Amino acid sequence: KFGFIGPNCTVRRTMVRKEIFKMTAAEKDKFIAYLNLAKRTISQDYVIATGTYEQMNNGSDPLFADISVYDLFVWLHYYASRDAFLEGDLVWRNI
Known part of the structure; x- marks a missing residue:
């Protein structure tokens, strides 16, 4: 859950x-340091x-590349934030 x-x-x-x-300032510095590490x-x-x-x-000649933790997070956020497609022609936009 x-x-x-x-x-x-x-729990x-x-x-x-x-x-x-x-x-x-210390919290901001720590946050930026973790972003740079990612x-x-x-x-x-x-x-x-x-x-x-x-x-x-x-699929017989795979084409893949490594990805940084930061770029993965950005892509997942983009994917999760995109328009939601519903049945038929209905779309929830700007979620």
Whole structure:
């Protein structure tokens, strides 16, 4: 369940998202340092496709490249924030 942790998801974990403009100088420095680290850290779990399925000869010649943790986060955020497609011609925009 979202917002819960533990083996049975029974422990509530409340997270507070800080407003960047209200952070102390030390908090901002730490945040920027972690962003820079993420930009230089290659994901151990994910790669990106650098060609289409057709360019990969239907998957027999894979075309993949490593991706930084930062770029992966940016792509996931973009993907999750895009328009939501519903049944028929209905679309939720600007979510």
